[in-house]
Amino acid sequence: MATASVASHSGAAHDHHDHEHHDNFITKYIFSTDHKMIGKQFLITGMFWAIIGGLLSLIFRLQLGFPEMDMSFMKPILGGWIDETGTLDPEFYLALVTMHGTIMVFFVLTAGLSGTFSNYLIPLQIGARDMASGFMNMLSYWFFFVSGVIMFISLFIETGPAAGGWVVYPPLSALEQAIPGSGLGMTLWLISMTFFIASSLLGGINYITTVINLRTKGMSFSRLPLTIWAFFLTAVIGLLSFPVLFSAALLLVFDRSFGTSFYLADIYIGGEALPNTGGSPVLYQHLFWFLGHPEVYIVLLPALGITSEIIATNSRKPIFGYKAMIISMLGITILSFVVWAHHMFVSGMNPFLGSIFMFLTLIIAIPSAVKVFNYLTTLWRGNLIFTPGMLFSIGLVSFFISGGLTGIFLGNSAIDIQLHDTYFVVAHFHLVMGSASFFGLMAGVYHWFPKMFGRMMDAKLGYIHFWATFIGVYLVFFPMHYIGIAGFPRRYYTWTGFEFSNMYTDLNMFVSIAAILTFGAQLIFLFNFFYSMYRGRVAPLNPWRSNTLEWTTPLHPGHGNWPGEIPSVYRWPYDYSKPGAPEDFIPQTVPLSATPESNLPHEQELVKLEKEIIAEEEAVLVANESTNS
Amino acid sequence: MYGFLIAVGALLLLSIIWMVYRIQTLVSVVKGSDKKIASGSNKINALMFVFFLVGATILMFWYSIKEFDNYQLPVASEHGVVTDQLFWITMAVTGVVFLITHVLLFWFPYKYQWKEDRVASFYPDNNKLEVIWTIVPAIALTVLVIGGWRAWSDITAPAPENSHVVEILGYQFAWEVRYPGMDNVLGEHDYRLTSATNVSGVDFSDKNALDDFSSPVVVIPKGEPVLFKIRARDVLHSVFAPHMRLKMDAVPGMPTRFWFTPTKTTEEMRRETGNDEFVYEIACTEICGRGHNSMRKEIRVVEPEEYRKWLADQKPYIVNNPSLVENLPADLKELAEITISEYK
Numbered sequence: 018m019a020t021a022s023v024a025s026h027s028g029a030a031h032d033h034h035d036h037e038h039h040d041n042f043i044t045k046y047i048f049s050t051d052h053k054m055i056g057k058q059f060l061i062t063g064m065f066w067a068i069i070g071g072l073l074s075l076i077f078r079l080q081l082g083f084p085e086m087d088m089s090f091m092k093p094i095l096g097g098w099i100d101e102t103g104t105l106d107p108e109f110y111l112a113l114v115t116m117h118g119t120i121m122v123f124f125v126l127t128a129g130l131s132g133t134f135s136n137y138l139i140p141l142q143i144g145a146r147d148m149a150s151g152f153m154n155m156l157s158y159w160f161f162f163v164s165g166v167i168m169f170i171s172l173f174i175e176t177g178p179a180a181g182g183w184v185v186y187p188p189l190s191a192l193e194q195a196i197p198g199s200g201l202g203m204t205l206w207l208i209s210m211t212f213f214i215a216s217s218l219l220g221g222i223n224y225i226t227t228v229i230n231l232r233t234k235g236m237s238f239s240r241l242p243l244t245i246w247a248f249f250l251t252a253v254i255g256l257l258s259f260p261v262l263f264s265a266a267l268l269l270v271f272d273r274s275f276g277t278s279f280y281l282a283d284i285y286i287g288g289e290a291l292p293n294t295g296g297s298p299v300l301y302q303h304l305f306w307f308l309g310h311p312e313v314y315i316v317l318l319p320a321l322g323i324t325s326e327i328i329a330t331n332s333r334k335p336i337f338g339y340k341a342m343i344i345s346m347l348g349i350t351i352l353s354f355v356v357w358a359h360h361m362f363v364s365g366m367n368p369f370l371g372s373i374f375m376f377l378t379l380i381i382a383i384p385s386a387v388k389v390f391n392y393l394t395t396l397w398r399g400n401l402i403f404t405p406g407m408l409f410s411i412g413l414v415s416f417f418i419s420g421g422l423t424g425i426f427l428g429n430s431a432i433d434i435q436l437h438d439t440y441f442v443v444a445h446f447h448l449v450m451g452s453a454s455f456f457g458l459m460a461g462v463y464h465w466f467p468k469m470f471g472r473m474m475d476a477k478l479g480y481i482h483f484w485a486t487f488i489g490v491y492l493v494f495f496p497m498h499y500i501g502i503a504g505f506p507r508r509y510y511t512w513t514g515f516e517f518s519n520m521y522t523d524l525n526m527f528v529s530i531a532a533i534l535t536f537g538a539q540l541i542f543l544f545n546f547f548y549s550m551y552r553g554r555v556a557p558l559n560p561w562r563s564n565t566l567e568w569t570t571p572l573h574p575g576h577g578n579w580p581g582e583i584p585s586v587y588r589w590p591y592d593y594s595k596p597g598a599p600e601d602f603i604p605q606t607v608p609l610s611a612t613p614e615s616n617l618p619h620e621q622e623l624v625k626l627e628k629e630i631i632a633e634e635e636a637v638l639v640a641n642e643s644t645n646s
Numbered sequence: 647m648y649g650f651l652i653a654v655g656a657l658l659l660l661s662i663i664w665m666v667y668r669i670q671t672l673v674s675v676v677k678g679s680d681k682k683i684a685s686g687s688n689k690i691n692a693l694m695f696v697f698f699l700v701g702a703t704i705l706m707f708w709y710s711i712k713e714f715d716n717y718q719l720p721v722a723s724e725h726g727v728v729t730d731q732l733f734w735i736t737m738a739v740t741g742v743v744f745l746i747t748h749v750l751l752f753w754f755p756y757k758y759q760w761k762e763d764r765v766a767s768f769y770p771d772n773n774k775l776e777v778i779w780t781i782v783p784a785i786a787l788t789v790l791v792i793g794g795w796r797a798w799s800d801i802t803a804p805a806p807e808n809s810h811v812v813e814i815l816g817y818q819f820a821w822e823v824r825y826p827g828m829d830n831v832l833g834e835h836d837y838r839l840t841s842a843t844n845v846s847g848v849d850f851s852d853k854n855a856l857d858d859f860s861s862p863v864v865v866i867p868k869g870e871p872v873l874f875k876i877r878a879r880d881v882l883h884s885v886f887a888p889h890m891r892l893k894m895d896a897v898p899g900m901p902t903r904f905w906f907t908p909t910k911t912t913e914e915m916r917r918e919t920g921n922d923e924f925v926y927e928i929a930c931t932e933i934c935g936r937g938h939n940s941m942r943k944e945i946r947v948v949e950p951e952e953y954r955k956w957l958a959d960q961k962p963y964i965v966n967n968p969s970l971v972e973n974l975p976a977d978l979k980e981l982a983e984i985t986i987s988e989y990k
Contacts, residue, residue, distance in 0.1 A: 108936050182933040188898055189881040189934060195818065196935040282899025285840040285847065286818070286880040298882055298897055332758075335770040363884065364895045365876075365902035368802030372795055379787045386783040387776065389747060394775070396754040400766040402684045403691035403755070411695070411755060418747050422740040425787070429794035431729050431801065432736060435891045438884065438931040477670060480687060484694060491702065499709070503717040504888035506931040509939040515927055517888050520716060554675075562683075594766040601765060 040576075048159075050151030051576045055158050056137030057469060060462070062158075062165065063129020064543075067455075069169075070120035071536050077113045080105050082529025084511050084522075098177070107510040111180040112198050114508055116172065118183025119206070121451065123213055124168070126316035128161050130458045131255075134319055135224045135248040137465065141567035142242050144233025144584060146577045149226040157219035164212035171205035179206035182508060184309065187280040187301050191272045194287040203273070207266050214259045214266075221259075224252035233566070235586035240605070242565050242590040243336060246343055247322020250350045251315050257354070258311040265304035272296070302364055306357035313450050314353045318346060320457020321388060321417075324410040326590075327464050328392060330563045331407035332399030333601045335591035338391040345384035345391075352381040362430040363437050371430045378428035385421055389414065400594065400601070404561065405479025406464035412487045413456040420449025423498070438508075441501025444494045452490045459486075462546070467560045471572045472553030478545040482538060489535030496524050564590045564604045587627065588620075684760035692759035699752035703745070719888055720919060722926065722947065724907040725801045726891030732793050739786060805905035809873035810953075812864060814928070815846050816876075816883030816896035819937025821928060822846050823864050827857030827962060837879055837898075843967055847879065850964065850971050851978055856985045859960045864928065864945040866908055867953035873905040884932035887945060889915075895932055908947045915947075965989045 049055060076095075079086060087103035088095075098109035136154065140147055148154045171178040180198030181190040185206065193200040228249045232241075241249075271277040272293075280301045281293035329336040336342060358366065358374040392414045401407070423445040426432050436442060459482075466474045505518045512518040559568040566586070570578050584606040592603040597615035609616055609624045616624065674685070721730050758766075813824040813832055822845045826832040833848050833855020840847035848855050866872045876885050878896035885904070886893045894904040916924045926945035930938055948956065964971050964982055971982040 107939070111933065111935070111938070186882055186932075192881065195881050283837040284880055284898050285837045290838045290840060294899070297900060299900065333766040335768065337769065338771050338776055340771065341776045363893045365897045365900055368798065371802070372798060375794060375798065376791055379791045382787055383780060383784050387780055390775075390779040393747065393750050393754070394769070396751070396758065398767040398769065399754075399758045400760050400764055401688075401692070401755055401758050402760045403688050408691060411751065415748065415751055418744065418751070422744050425740055425790065426733065426736050429732065429736065429790060431794040431797035432733050434801070434893050435726075435729060435733070435888070437893055438886075475667075475671065476685075477674075477687065478667070480691060488698070495706070499713060499717045502719075504719055504886075506886065506929055506939075508933045511939055514940050514942055515929055516923070516925060517719060517927055518929075591770065593768070595768050 048155060050147070050155045052136045052140050052148045052151070052154060053469070053574065053576075053578075055154050056133050056135075058158050059128055059132035059136060059161070060469075062162065063125050063133060063458075064546075066120050066124040066129065066165065068539075068543075070117050070125055071539065073113045073117040073120070075533060075536055076105070077110055077117070078529040078532045080110055080510065082526040084513070105510075108180055108196060108198065109177055110510045111182070111196070111508060112177045112202070115180050115182055115185070115198070116168075116178050119168070119179070122183060122312065122316065123210070124161075124165060126451070126454045126458070127217065127255075127312070128213075130316060130454055130461075131248065131251055131319045132158070132161065132220060133458075134244070134323060134461050134465075135220065135252065137469065138244055138567065139224055139227050139248055140231070141468070141570065141574075141578060142245050142565050143228060143231060143236050144566050144579075144586065145227060145231035146579075146583070148223045149231060150223055153219050154223050157216045157223065160212045160216035160219065164209045164216060167205050167209040167212065171202050171209070174201050174205070176200045176202055178202040184302075184305055185269075186305075187269060187272060187298055188284055191269060191281060192284070192286060207270055207273075210266055211263065214263045217255050217259050221252040221256040224248055225256065228252075233583045233586055236566075236605075240586055240589045242322075243325035243339070243342055243346075244319075244322040246346055247318045247325070250346050251318045254311045254318070254350055254353060255315050258308040258315075261304055262308035265301055265308070268304075269301065299361070299364055299366055302361050303358065303366075306360045307354075309360065310357040311353040313446075314349055316450055316454040317417075317457075318349065320413060320454040320460075321346075323457045323461040323464070324392070324413050326565070327404075327406045327410045327460050328395050328414075329591050329593060330464075330561050330602075331402045331404055331410075332395050333402070333593045334395055334399040335589075335593055336391070337394040337397075338387075339589065339591060341387055342391055345387045348384040349381060352377065352384070356381055356428075359428050359430070359433075362433045368430075375428060375430045379425065382421070382425060382428070385417070389418055389421070402561075403480075404463065405474070405476060405483055406460045406561075408480065408483040408487075409456045409460035409463065412483065412490075413453050413460065415487075416448045416453040416456060416490070419495075420445055420447075420453060424449060435504070436501060438506055439501040440497045440505045440507065443507055444497035444501055447494045447497075448490075452494065456486075459483075459542070464561065465567075466546075466549065467556030468567055468570075468574075470550045470553070471556055472549050472551075473556045473560065474545050474549040474553060478541055482541045482545065485538035485541070486535055489531055489538060492531035493528055493535060496528050500524060559604075562600075562602050564592060564602055566605055569604065569606055683762075688760050692756045695752040695755045699748065720910075720915060721889065721891060722908055722910045722915060723890040723892065724909055725797065726889075726906075727909075728797045728800075729891050732790075732797055735793065736790055739790065801906075805873040805903070806871045809871040809905055810866060811873050811875060812866065813846065813875045813877065814864070814885055814896070814943075816878040816885070816930065816934070816941065817845070817880050818935050819930075819941050821885075821941060821943040823861050823943065824848070825859050825861060825957075825960065826854070827859055827960075828957075829854055829857060832875065833858050835877075840879060844963075844970060846877075848963065848970075850982070851974055853978070853981065856964060856982055857962050859962045861960065864943060865953065865956055866945065866947055867950040868908050868911045868914075868947050870950060871905055871907050873903060876902045876904065881934050882932045883930045883934050883941065886929045886931040887926065888929070889926050890945070893931060911947045911949060912945075913948075961989055 088099050088105055089103040092099045098106045176197040178198060179185060179202045180196050189195050190199050190203050228245060268279040272280050278293035278296035280298050281296040283294060284291040325336050356374060356378045358370055359378040362371045427436055427445055463474055463479055500521055505512055569584050586605045587608040588605055590605050594601045595603060595615045603612060608627060609620050610627055721727055811826050811830055811832060815822040824846050831854040834852040835847045836849050837847045839849055848858060876894050876896045878898045883896040885896060890906055892904055892906055894902050916922055928943040930941035965986050968986060971979055
């Protein structure tokens with residue numbers, strides 16, 4: 018059997034190999050259909066956007082921490098947005114906040130995280146030569162790229178980019194009279210998001226199809242690494258929710274440009290009464306959050322999947338409760354669609370709906386809690402190796418706890434009355450969604466860098482990067498809880514106009530300084546990343562001594578991933594420190610029949626099955642060959 | 647000159663860091679520690695988690711206790727006492743979970759750091775444990791939710807019949823406050839009637855509107871229910887009265903409401919906080935444009951007698967500005983003029 022199937026597969030592999038000789042610069046690095054290159058494209062683009070998004074936040078943190086500051090030194094970049102006296106324009110401040118949110122949520126944490134690792138890891142970890150459709154995959158990246166270009170252009174237009182908050186609630190986002198950013202800037206925002214949604218859908222369809230159809234022999238769903246489960250469910254969520262954002266955006270386009278009244282009613286602005294009646298701004302909020310809430314899990318689940326993999330590998334222990342982890346992720350996937358209105362407790366919607374959504378919201382806390390306890394139990398009695406990836410994974414769990422717990426306050430509608438749209442919310446989602454997902458991204462980069470570029474990143478710089486960022490993130494976001502409990506509202510250019518919020522100038526200054534230092538620490542990472550790409554130590558084939566399939570590929574896998582036959586899978590990916598085994602890990606490609614010393618009783622049963630299947634397959638192959646000839 | 651010196655300094659610093667980096671890389675290659683599964687850094691990282699745990703815990707408790715009076719806003723409404731209580735109960739429950747999980751999360755790395763001679767225990771699952779930590783959080787959350795749900799139901803229940811009605815209209819970038827006058831019924835409004843003199847778009851052809859009046863400050867009585875009828879006329883705004891624990895969006899085309907009972911007059915609060923300048927404030931918490939951070943309105947809570955006296959002193963829109971009723975039909979205009987003359 019072995020020889021026959023090698024022959025058929027290696028034929029295909031040979032084609033791939035031939036192809037590579039014809040690859041020129043454009044087909045290899047730009048219009049590539051290789052999932053690995055596309056993953057890297059997403060990563061590099063995501064990093065570019067992370068820098069832009071981070072810099073935008075530094076500008077408004079300067080405003081909040083040092084309101085008296087002379088910002089003239091930024092005039093060369095910001096031009097007219099800094100006036101003669103060196104103060105930042107309040108409308109541009111709102112634009113900064115809006116763009117920071119949009120860029121970080123969509124471009125960095127959705128495309129940069131899920132785009133990178135779903136593309137890179139799905140074929141490698143399930144044992145496929147590439148995605149189901151390499152061409153669609155390429156389109157997915159280029160739609161994202163175009164979306165980014167349009168958003169980037171919007172930063173530089175005269176009326177400024179969209180400035181209605183990243184949620185772009187109408188009527189503010191629908192009426193140019195209300196804020197200049199709602200003119201051309203908002204149009205570009207909508208066009209850009211349309212491309213982005215198309216990109217997400219193309220990617221998502223591909224991830225789902227690939228996971229369902231292209232798993233290698235033996236890779237049943239119950240043997241998938243948790244990373245793949247996470248990417249798979251993320252893609253399902255995206256596929257179901259992004260179209261709703263598209264419809265929300267489309268109706269907004271109609272309201273803005275074609276005189277409809279989906280979201281507009283009874284508006285008197287700029288000295289005139291508009292003709293629109295009958296629309297509802299709350300309708301937009303429902304549609305937006307129908308994506309907006311699942312979006313939280315779209316950015317978080319891949320990070321949790323990556324963490325599960327890295328924590329198990331570096332604890333040298335199986336992930337605790339593999340099935341419970343999958344069930345929690347399934348639970349989160351389903352529940353993520355029925356909690357959206359907890360963003361709208363005080364939006365004026367019927368309070369009865371508020372009660373319903375409060376109950377549903379607190380249900381989703383349960384699978385999240387289960388995941389945390391499972392991570393903790395995985396660490397317990399492990400043999401922990403602190404690679405930078407592992408450190409970032411532990412950091413993620415910490416943020417997930419801290420930010421998750423404050424969600425229990427906000428999910429409770431009675432408590433949310435006071436906390437809604439204050440800095441408590443800012444602290445909450447920056448920890449649980451922003452920082453946790455960002456740490457997942459970082460963990461993934463450190464962990465899979467050797468596979469991506471064939472070299473190791475410097476571990477010591479990784480440690481420094483981790484500790485600076487971990488402590489920095491807490492110094493930035495933890496104080497925001499106090500500011501939020503004190504009632505400071507979000508998206509305020511300055512708080513000095515109010516007596517209840519004119520204290521804490523010192524704390525805001527502290528937060529701003531911490532933010533600048535934390536951003537600075539990312540430069541260590543950038544150096545490490547690009548330097549190691551060319552000059553890093555050449556990586557061993559399986560540097561973390563991990564079980565999953567990607568480490569069975571050559572150091573620089575070509576298009577097609579495995580030069581010969583795709584390996585078959587005989588066991589789940591978490592056989593770490595199995596009693597009786599000579600090493601503390603057994604890769605998925607090692608048959609159970611080869612490890613009689615460490616097999617568990619039920620696996621011993623499977624050995625028989627394994628042998629039967631092999632025998633059957635051989636019989637089929639022999640039969641086929643005789644008919645062919 | 648300084649710029650040049652700073653540049654040289656920065657360059658020197660960078661090159662020193664670079665040298666240190668290269669040297670430590672070479673040293674680790676010579677020592678062969680890059681070949682080991684876990685080098686000495688493993689111990690340092692494990693220790694760092696413990697240091698972080700201890701340091702962060704101390705810092706958190708120190709600051710939370712020291713600053714308590716600063717971030718804990720005094721509460722001045724009946725439902726606010728309830729929601730604050732819920733807040734602190736939730737804080738206690740989540741605080742305990744926060745500490746326990748973090749102690750474990752940071753102590754395990756120290757306790758179970760890599761040792762050459764130890765093997766991690768193969769412990770893939772335990773259904774009993776999973777069931778326990780599904781059910782225990784479920785029960786805790788249910789308790790918290792039921793408390794929240796009861797409070798929420800009370801807060802959002804229909805306002806009592808005898809509530810004092812105040813209309814608050816948000817627009818870029820201020821609040822307009824309208825009182826229903828002696829009849830306690832607000833006149834109809836139509837956004838198309840809005841003008842510089844009729845900010846709220848009051849429809850004066852409705853008889854109930856004739857005694858409606860405006861006030862620069864929201865004046866409300868202590869101990870009696872007050873109903874805010876909330877509107878917006880251009881974009882979304884949100885009425886936020888932090889001391890009242892009150893927040894509700896103002897939505898164009900969809901009036902919203904929030905009722906509450908203030909428990910402390912402004913004077914009492916001044917005595918309690920020791921701040922003679924203390925005022926209750928309303929802020930906007932829904933992004934609304936350039937002046938989002940400047941939509942301030944004062945609330946003055948007074949004793950009920952004082953409130954009634956104040957109410958009697960107020961002059962309706964039409965008295966202050968008779969031109970508002972000029973275009974009304976004859977019979978209504980007559981009625982309006984009688985009202986005007988009554989106030990003079």
